[in-house]
Amino acid sequence: MSIPRVNLPADARLDTLAVREGLPPTPWGENSEALFLTSSFVHPDAATAARRFANEEEAFVYSRFSNPTVTMMERRLAALEGTEACIGTASGMAAITMIILGLLKAGDHVVCSQSTFGSTIKLFQDFAKYGVTTSFVSQTDVAAWKAAVRPETKLLFAESPTNPLTEVCDIRALADIAHEAGALLAVDNCFCSPALQRPAEMGADLVMHSGTKYLDGQGRVIAGALCGSEALINGKFVPVMRSAGLSLSPFNAWVVLKGMETLSIRMEAQSARALKLAQWLEQQPAVERVYYPGLASHPQHELAMRQQRGLGGAVLSFTVKGGREGAWAVSDATRICSVTSNLGDTKTTLTHPSTTSHGRLSEEQRQAAGITQGLLRVAVGLEDVQDLQNDLLAGLSQLA
Numbered sequence: 402m403s404i405p406r407v408n409l410p411a412d413a414r415l416d417t418l419a420v421r422e423g424l425p426p427t428p429w430g431e432n433s434e435a436l437f438l439t440s441s442f443v444h445p446d447a448a449t450a451a452r453r454f455a456n457e458e459e460a461f462v463y464s465r466f467s468n469p470t471v472t473m474m475e476r477r478l479a480a481l482e483g484t485e486a487c488i489g490t491a492s493g494m495a496a497i498t499m500i501i502l503g504l505l506k507a508g509d510h511v512v513c514s515q516s517t518f519g520s521t522i523k524l525f526q527d528f529a530k531y532g533v534t535t536s537f538v539s540q541t542d543v544a545a546w547k548a549a550v551r552p553e554t555k556l557l558f559a560e561s562p563t564n565p566l567t568e569v570c571d572i573r574a575l576a577d578i579a580h581e582a583g584a585l586l587a588v589d590n591c592f593c594s595p596a597l598q599r600p601a602e603m604g605a606d607l608v609m610h611s612g613t614k615y616l617d618g619q620g621r622v623i624a625g626a627l628c629g630s631e632a633l634i635n636g637k638f639v640p641v642m643r644s645a646g647l648s649l650s651p652f653n654a655w656v657v658l659k660g661m662e663t664l665s666i667r668m669e670a671q672s673a674r675a676l677k678l679a680q681w682l683e684q685q686p687a688v689e690r691v692y693y694p695g696l697a698s699h700p701q702h703e704l705a706m707r708q709q710r711g712l713g714g715a716v717l718s719f720t721v722k723g724g725r726e727g728a729w730a731v732s733d734a735t736r737i738c739s740v741t742s743n744l745g746d747t748k749t750t751l752t753h754p755s756t757t758s759h760g761r762l763s764e765e766q767r768q769a770a771g772i773t774q775g776l777l778r779v780a781v782g783l784e785d786v787q788d789l790q791n792d793l794l795a796g797l798s799q800l801a
């Protein structure tokens with residue numbers, strides 16, 4: 402026996418897979434995917450149990466290893482990313498921990514963008530105590546990535562666009578550098594999601610997700626995933642999952658699974674709103690600069706449009722006049738935007754990075770990273786754009 406697939410035409414397209422890919426329904430014929438809240442699975446007889454534990458027969462055994470709801474979510478995300486396989490994890494950070502545990506050993510070296518998510522940088526730094534060292538390089542300088550590669554480099558890790566300045570890296574160029582060096586490229590695809598960007602098509606070996614963000618899309622659960630070839634997922638990461646237990650809960654998998662059904666229409670609608678808001682912000686006298694890949698003024702605009710299906714995504718940042726006081730005045734005057742550091746929600750969120758997500762850095766490190774005191778980040782949701790403009794204008798009009 403092997404675990405069957407849902408019966409879909411082989412040429413079913415992305416929007417169809419987003420709604421339909423998974424496991425066949427149970428004998429009850431449910432139309433919405435079932436939530437299997439069970440820690441273990443029952444075997445018909447002792448000989449079958451033995452075969453299943455010896456991996457001679459594919460079946461569900463224990464939800465630390467696999468679970469039908471989690472498998473549905475994994476199959477759906479793999480289909481959207483265009484990879485052979487996917488493994489769900491407890492969080493986005495658990496997915497990166499899996500990459501390190503599954504691929505690297507003492508003496509190995511990693512090259513990582515210096516602009517990745519803060520906890521990602523911290524995690525790679527923490528693994529130095531186990532002998533895995535990391536060089537951090539400029540997000541956009543391809544030559545710097547190449548120069549940082551050493552004979553013991555096993556992994557390049559990138560994220561695009563980055564938080565909060567929306568810097569875009571050339572995924573194809575980084576894949577070529579990795580492969581010439583006999584290393585792998587992993588890409589954190591949180592900000593675009595497969596609705597806008599499919600890193601595996603550009604040569605990435607692993608695509609990492611925080612399901613917490615756009616895959617769920619409504620800010621409800623913590624979840625993560627890694628997508629890649631069967632050889633990598635089954636060969637390197639399934640064994641780590643079995644022993645290390647970074648497992649995704651079936652309930653959270655179910656929420657993400659259902660969230661993916663509306664992923665592409667949300668990403669398109671939220672990108673359209675973000676573009677309108679970014680264009681409007683560029684016109685405001687109290688705004689010094691706007692960072693958004695969908696604007697022609699963005700330094701990697703053309704690359705972003707090529708990599709991201711012509712859309713800028715839902716996250717933008719801008720600097721206001723008056724430094725920290727100015728930024729806080731805008732934040733404090735809002736009545737619609739949620740002042741929180743999460744993103745990927747249908748509710749627009751507003752963040753002051755230098756005193757929250759990037760508050761642990763020294764002022765010097767923040768300056769080097771471009772995270773100034775006047776910077777605000779907006780992760781645009783699904784509210785009416787006019788209402789969002791009015792919400793920001795309440796504070797901006799005090800500054801101009």
Ligand SMILES: *Cc1c(COP(=O)(O)O)cnc(C)c1O
Pocket residue numbers: 492493494495518521560564589591592610611612613614623624625
């Ligand atoms: C949130 C986030 C993560 C971490 O995901 P969690 O689910 O919170 O563990 C990693 N990368 C990026 C880009 C993120 O935004």
